Amino acid sequence: MMTTAVTESGAAALALDGVTRTYGGGAPALDGVSLAVPRGRFVAVMGPSGSGKSTLLRCAAGLERPTAGTVRIGGTDLATLKASGLTRLRRDRIGFVFQSLNLVSALNVRENVTLPLLLAGARGGRELDARALAGLDAVGLADRADDTPEHLSGGQRQRVAIARALVNEPEVVFADEPTAALDPVTAAGVLALLRRAVDERGRTVVLVTHDPVAAAWTDEAVFLERGRLVGRLDHPDEAGVREALGVRAGAGPREARGLRAGADAGEARGVRAGAGVRDARGALAGAGRFGAVAR
Numbered sequence: 001m002m003t004t005a006v007t008e009s010g011a012a013a014l015a016l017d018g019v020t021r022t023y024g025g026g027a028p029a030l031d032g033v034s035l036a037v038p039r040g041r042f043v044a045v046m047g048p049s050g051s052g053k054s055t056l057l058r059c060a061a062g063l064e065r066p067t068a069g070t071v072r073i074g075g076t077d078l079a080t081l082k083a084s085g086l087t088r089l090r091r092d093r094i095g096f097v098f099q100s101l102n103l104v105s106a107l108n109v110r111e112n113v114t115l116p117l118l119l120a121g122a123r124g125g126r127e128l129d130a131r132a133l134a135g136l137d138a139v140g141l142a143d144r145a146d147d148t149p150e151h152l153s154g155g156q157r158q159r160v161a162i163a164r165a166l167v168n169e170p171e172v173v174f175a176d177e178p179t180a181a182l183d184p185v186t187a188a189g190v191l192a193l194l195r196r197a198v199d200e201r202g203r204t205v206v207l208v209t210h211d212p213v214a215a216a217w218t219d220e221a222v223f224l225e226r227g228r229l230v231g232r233l234d235h236p237d238e239a240g241v242r243e244a245l246g247v248r249a250g251a252g253p254r255e256a257r258g259l260r261a262g263a264d265a266g267e268a269r270g271v272r273a274g275a276g277v278r279d280a281r282g283a284l285a286g287a288g289r290f291g292a293v294a295r
């Protein structure tokens with residue numbers, strides 16, 4: 001059953017309090033959203049197309065300033081930071097797995113992974129390379145360190161993007177539809193990596209997704225509708241998420257259209273079947289190491 005309770009924000013890795021974002025004179029893209037994500041939690045942000053998921057992510061990650069309300073990362077109120085401070089915070093304390101923040105094609109895989117550390121002022125050298133290689137090893141790609149991204153598959157690129165997002169041990173990792181373009185088994189591998197980052201390294205991950213199968217990897221799914229937070233599910237499973245989205249779809253034609261768009265995208269990449277991903281998840285859990293099953 002869905003609830004709308006807001007998690008206590010005391011020791012949160014990420015806390016949004018009454019966040020509103022309007023563009024021009026239209027209806028708000030985000031409308032008074034309050035949400036607290038404790039450290040070590042994997043949260044899915046879901047909702048129909050246009051419900052405000054990406055806007056929430058951009059505001060939460062300091063890529064965009066809210067029109068009203070407060071965003072805190074590990075207790076730091078982002079509104080207190082000037083542009084340079086915000087840039088530093090994004091660089092040092094946040095990891096991004098965004099389609100729009102692609103790997104740099106002129107750099108090899110290892111260099112792509114070390115990039116956030118170099119930008120943060122670390123000196124290049126063996127120590128940095130070792131760190132990048134450890135990160136690549138964790139995503140099953142240590143042997144591709146010298147390749148350029150164009151020689152990798154879509155799934156491998158997303159795994160490099162995850163290694164890059166984790167390399168500076170960020171307080172929060174924001175992932176925007178990281179599995180949207182992947183087949184179910186490859187998608188499961190990418191989600192397993194995010195899950196492991198939470199379980200084994202205590203990272204906090206906020207994942208925007210349309211996909212109930214992806215949401216089932218998380219600890220909590222929150223649902224947006226017309227910019228408002230309308231519900232949440234603890235330990236979501238695929239059926240529960242579908243039901244929650246179905247309930248919302250019944251709420252009106254706008255929602256139904258949005259959900260339809262999401263479902264079609266899922267069908268197009270075979271995710272709709274779902275069974276493949278669930279099976280893959282079992283296999284991954286059993287194998288214990290991503291590289292062993294999906295390379």
Ligand SMILES: Nc1ncnc2c1ncn2[C@@H]1O[C@H](COP(=O)(O)OP(=O)(O)OP(=O)(O)O)[C@@H](O)[C@H]1O
Nearest residue numbers: 023024028029047048049050051052053054055056
């Ligand atoms: N830069 C912008 N300028 C004007 N309107 C915007 C801008 N960004 C988002 N919006 C509007 O805000 C609303 C929420 O958009 P948003 O991209 O956050 O939704 P979403 O849930 O991520 O959608 P989708 O699932 O389709 O990616 C939409 O009505 C959108 O048109």
